[in-house]
Amino acid sequence: MTPAEHPAPDLDLLAAIGQVDPPDPGVLDAARETLWSAVAEEMLGGTVAEARTRGTDRDQAEHHHREHPGP
Amino acid sequence: MRVDTDSVLIERSIYGRPDAFTEVVRRHEVAVHGFLARRAGRQVADDLLAEVWLRAFAGRGGYDPGRPDARPWLYGIARNVLRLHWRKDRDDAHHAVTDSHDPWDDVVDRLDSTARAGALLPAVRALPPDERDVLLLVAWEQLTPAEAAEVLGIPQGTARSRLHRARAALRPVLARTGHAEEDT
Numbered sequence: 196m197t198p199a200e201h202p203a204p205d206l207d208l209l210a211a212i213g214q215v216d217p218p219d220p221g222v223l224d225a226a227r228e229t230l231w232s233a234v235a236e237e238m239l240g241g242t243v244a245e246a247r248t249r250g251t252d253r254d255q256a257e258h259h260h261r262e263h264p265g266p
Numbered sequence: 267m268r269v270d271t272d273s274v275l276i277e278r279s280i281y282g283r284p285d286a287f288t289e290v291v292r293r294h295e296v297a298v299h300g301f302l303a304r305r306a307g308r309q310v311a312d313d314l315l316a317e318v319w320l321r322a323f324a325g326r327g328g329y330d331p332g333r334p335d336a337r338p339w340l341y342g343i344a345r346n347v348l349r350l351h352w353r354k355d356r357d358d359a360h361h362a363v364t365d366s367h368d369p370w371d372d373v374v375d376r377l378d379s380t381a382r383a384g385a386l387l388p389a390v391r392a393l394p395p396d397e398r399d400v401l402l403l404v405a406w407e408q409l410t411p412a413e414a415a416e417v418l419g420i421p422q423g424t425a426r427s428r429l430h431r432a433r434a435a436l437r438p439v440l441a442r443t444g445h446a447e448e449d450t
Contacts (some may be wrong), residue, residue, distance in 0.1 A: 207349070223315070230316065
């Protein structure tokens with residue numbers, strides 16, 4: 196953040212009333228657990244990059260089929 | 267020791283190491299929870315945090331690798347999750363869905379009563395919502411105007427203009443409380 200972009204002191208009061216207590220660790224853990232389920236599912240089922248490649252291959256095959264329909 | 271940027275971790279999570287994304291979450295989970303809690307209350311923040319991570323993980327293929335800090339991107343996702351939450355709340359209450367719903371009234375209700383007694387919150391409430399959005403991203407989340415623009419999906423110049431107008435509108439109120447300084 197450049198000095199010109201740093202929040203100015205005149206916003207300190209507004210910043211102060213926006214203070215909230217940190218979340219309970221259990222809340223963070225539970226949210227991470229949910230994410231981990233999605234991560235594990237992807238690790239078992241293939242990566243986004245592979246899915247991208249598969250999608251690209253499929254798109255190209257479909258394009259080829261449209262351009263060169265078989266008998 | 268070199269610390270990988272968020273963008274490096276996200277790229278890694280796309281290409282073979284999905285678990286790398288969990289480090290991005292660890293870095294920003296308190297900040298994202300705070301973003302949600304300031305706007306919708308602690309209980310709602312607790313409920314919606316996992317939804318933000320799932321949407322971010324599912325959408326990470328669209329992350330701009332040129333942005334090393336993922337916070338603005340995550341706040342943008344959290345903002346969308348909040349909007350869907352508020353819309354569902356209205357649907358559940360059998361109210362018509364309009365884009366004019368302003369959650370600021372709920373925010374004021376939750377804030378400290380001492381602060382509420384002052385003139386600041388009514389002045390913030392009176393701001394146009396698009397100016398208030400930029401102001402609060404800068405004041406509450408400590409983002410730069412450029413980062414706030416990224417969250418909101420608007421040009422940087424527009425974010426700067428909105429911030430300037432919001433601060434100009436608040437300056438007389440802040441001057442009375444002894445918090446005003448010259449705009450930078």
